[in-house]
Amino acid sequence: MLRKHLMAFGVLAISGLAQAADVIDVYRDPNCGCCKQWISHLRDNGFTVNDHVEPNMSAVKQHLGVAPRLASCHTGVIDGKFVEGHVPAEQVRLLAKRSDLKGLAVPGMPMGSPGMEMGDHKDAYQVIGLTQDGQDTVVAEY
Template sequence: MPRKHLLTFALLAISGLAQAAETIDVYRDPSCGCCKAWIKHLSDNGFTVNDHVEPNMSAVKQRLGVAPRLASCHTGVINGKFVEGHVPAEQVRLLAERDDLKGVAVPGMPMGSPGMEMGDRKDAYQVIGVTNAGLDTVVAQY
């Protein structure tokens, strides 16, 4: 195979792997508008989103191991890890690099977080990582 074609093939293969790693399943209540806005935020930031309308979000959160103290309105799953609430896309992406975490969460629905933009108001909030041992750790502050 000529070198030029080999390089092109390698780049396409790497690109395909990157795209596969950027797919997230999002579970949301059928009537939630901010969930749709968060999905748009992820899509605008290069994620492929599989949108699942779920009438019983409590069961989804329980199945995925999301503690009630971390709950928000929607729950994502990427590479077997949970993403709870209005987590910025950059933190979703960084989750893949954290083998010590089983998920991240933005508890509640802070104004100004992705999907919760309303005018100029921006509340301070934290992205909480949940370690494989079940401990909370702050991974980012906004």
């Protein structure tokens, strides 16, 4: 199933066709609860989410070019770009306007980020963009 989805992603990228800006494919481990909460956050913010349960998340991340330093638990694909971890919906929406970026990431699983809400506790965190030349750049701080 992963091959089918990733091949579809590759065909879209090669053909130059892009998914609608409000549709995101999310790949997640079957046992992860915070991934489901992040999907709910996206849906609550107007996204259509195609939820893909994937037991081999390492293969997904490697195929999409998500560097280990940027890794989290789930990976989204929107408009040919990756969205790694608990990225707020507002940043996901802005990604389409950033031709300089291959994707966005919130490394780790910071408390208080979308899908990681636990009471009033909130960790400070950054949304990192991966530039086309492989450099990290901070695109937002929370």
